[in-house]
Amino acid sequence: MRVDDLKVLTYAAEHGSLSAAARELAITPAVASVAIKRLEDALGTRLLVRSTRSLRLTTAGAHYLVHAKAALNALNQGEKELHRERQEIAGELSLAMPSDLGRNVLLGWLDTFMAQHPQLHLRLRVSDRVSDLFRQPVEIALRYGVPEDSSLVALPLKSDNYRVVCASPDYITRHGSPAYPDDLHQHNCLCFVLGERVHNQWKFGSDNINVKGNRVSDDADCVRRWALAGEGIAYKSRLDVEEDLRNGRLVAMLEEFPSEPTPLYLVCPHRLSLTPAVIALKDFLIQQLKGDSR
Structure with missing residues (x-):
């Protein structure tokens, strides 16, 4: 028909x-x-x-x-x-975002964004597993790192973000602080899973340090909580732990050694996905990230 x-x-x-x-x-x-x-x-x-x-x-x-x-x-x-x-900031916005940054930073910002646009409805997916934007009911995603799939549209939100080695003051008091990346071999390193692989190779410039520890999780927020509890050293996105570093709950270490870049992107499957709501969210997050000095 x-x-x-x-x-x-x-x-x-x-x-x-x-x-x-x-x-x-x-x-x-x-x-x-x-x-x-x-x-x-x-x-x-x-x-x-x-x-x-x-x-x-x-x-x-x-x-x-x-x-x-x-x-x-x-x-x-x-x-x-x-x-x-497509002309108004209205309708449903389906968004996937990483667990740690999502729960502890973005959730509050999204509340502010929604209050500014009351005709918008939010459907949120919080997970460190990479969402399939072509198969799952997700319009856009916030992701660390450049997407491997070149067919996706990736818009930078925070290009200068990087990973930071950090631990709680209590852990440092009990176990000391590494002076060089190689010293991490003598410490309990808290690792997380990226995809199906344990991220236990920490990069410092051209050097890769294979670390080990007694705790691994596929949820980055769990790794952050373990670090706050003094269970070991974490290698976290600076965005995830900026507030903890600022307030002294965590202490950055090995900062004189260049760590792994971790840019934050807004990712969508097609240019047609860039509705006024998505563009408004992108601009809002960029301003929040600048205003937060991250």
């Missing part, structure tokens, strides 16, 4: 002529005639009675016309709604 065929039927009934319907739709009379034939074949009944000078609906055609008009009106309304959502 083709939408264009339904349009031919409604215009033909309205004007009483296939030729008039064809002119209105900018098609040839032959194309209009084929459309009606295709529709009648699909429904298994005659919809129009035609002669060289006149056209009228059959009884079945009159009954079906009501539904054809309703279907076209529904599709037209749907198109208007989509257009409105």
